[in-house]
Amino acid sequence: MKRLFGILLITLLLSACSKEVYMFSSFHEPATDGLRFLYSENGYQWKDLNHVFLKPNVGTQKVMRDPSIVQGSDGTFHLVWTSSWKGDKGFGYASSKDLIHWSEQKMIPVMEHEPTTVNVWAPELFYDDETKQFVIIWASCIPFRFPKALEAEDNNHRMYYTTTKDFNNFSPTKLLIDPNFSVIDAVIVKRKAKDYVLVLKDNTRPNRNIKVAFGESAIGPFTNVSAPFTKNFTEGPSVEKVGKDWLIYYDSYQDKTYGSMKTADFKTFTEVSAQTSVPEGHKHGTIFKVKKRILKAIQQEIQSKK
Template sequence: MFGRWRSRQRVVKLVLVVALLLVALSSFLTVAFRDSPNSPLSPIPLVPKAAQEQAVCDSPPACFNYIFTTFGGKNGKDERTLDVYTSADGIHFTPYVMGAYKPENSLLRDPSIILHDDGWYYVVHTTSWDGNDFALIKSKDLKTWDHVVTIKIKLTDEDLKVADDKPRVAQSWAPEFFRDPQTNKIHIIISLRHFEMKTNFAPYIFTATSRDLKFWTPGNPLNVTGLTPADSYIDMFIIYDGSDKATPYHGFMKNEVEKHIEHLAAASVEGPWQFVQKGDFAGWGTKEGPAVVEKPGGGWRMWADDYHGHVKYADSDDLWNWTKMVDMPDGVSSKVRHGTILRQDRKGTLLPQ
């Protein structure tokens, strides 16, 4: 009796050993087969979530999380064509369409993009090194662009009655869109040098008076405390920070004398604006053409031109403390120039700009 029990125990142990060996062999074969390049069980390459979402989006250009309108062409020197880059993460940008638009009789520099509530993308751009106007174009698909209007700059209501052959503005550079989330008004901030007064550059504000953006108020000097005719500032870029209850409007513009980007703040877009960080406060050295976007997870990202076609970017949690500026990857930094980045959600919904 005892002998039969011992015999059965040995059989059970043998069965268990064989079962374990079969399980191990099965696991080994599955892994080997799965890892074979031609196996249907080969693992799917890991793709960032944003890239996966972008891949399945069926209504471009709303698929793109970031749209960068710039100029420069393949060699970074073309000043007459609009280039459009797109990105899923705001860091890695790839060309979407190069040479998307070329004006017939003007330059195209410093293009600033906005997504209007009429469903069209609008770009405003510099038209010349010396002149008294700026131009707007629009597109539905970021590929085909149409001229909307060229605005001859007027600085007062009386100017509207003056013939266009008597300009009061000698130079008009780097127009930037800003939609005020408090009023939903669309503004353009542009750097002007006054012809009659022989002043240096200063920021002026224009406000759209028609939904199709064909008509604008006369330009008014942006109210910047302490700014004198001896000062010279260009490339004013405004963003809205709702978490800052006292001064939710923040601006970054380049001191054209010292060649540094400086920081301003205000309670309203009209001002008065106060300098809150001057000089080379972030340690970036010479930079121009700042463009700032609020990141989806919080914080901010700024891109700026390092002169002669070399755009870099830096990050901040609070608009006051910034990281070191680094190159845009994949060689993009050397191909693009001063432009603007638009962040949108996957359905193209308007976001603060």
């Protein structure tokens, strides 16, 4: 009986240690402080860790906007972010094993080959388990490159991408999608093999809303752009899977609120903003899962500094 009880106890302890929680990378305006995190047990109610984990020191303006994080197969967390509103030809990068201690920051110069590039906005990380590489996508504006609608030439964006296995060597930058309108804030979602969704912001006037497109690989081509499923003046989609559904969080920046939509198929969307709660001040980031022990270590680190 004692042996059986011991086995049961070990099983329960291992189960508790392997339990995962949701993390949401974040920043606060004016984006000079640095990386923040929210966390959630259920993906609907979020709590703020109320701590800055990495202060930006690269780029023209040395800000940290739109922090995107993904964990590699070796357990390393990789972070990319917007380092300046304008002037940079790349974005910031750092890595960590525990989300507490970070490597030296560096710039990844993905648009140096395009000297008239205005900006590099909202880099987003995706690990492609089919090709065993990281895909990084971002929005850039190259004036007079594409037909424009009502946008000024320095605000007519398209989405670009590069791939890497080690964050030292990168494939040549390529166009990810030109949907015939200014597009920013895109996120890659994999549903199954050869079934990918690109959640994106139509940044043209008067739209400023969120749509989806579909492709057979993480680098597209993405086609069949949908009608918008959010109201105007929404941006910064972040996507997570909870059970059988996908939740899409977004910044309703005119209302100064955070909204959320639920979908099972990326065709029919139900607003669930009343069921979710996001702390005030949170801005555009990435949702990912971590072992609960990672969160506990972070909380202990924060407590030790008080």
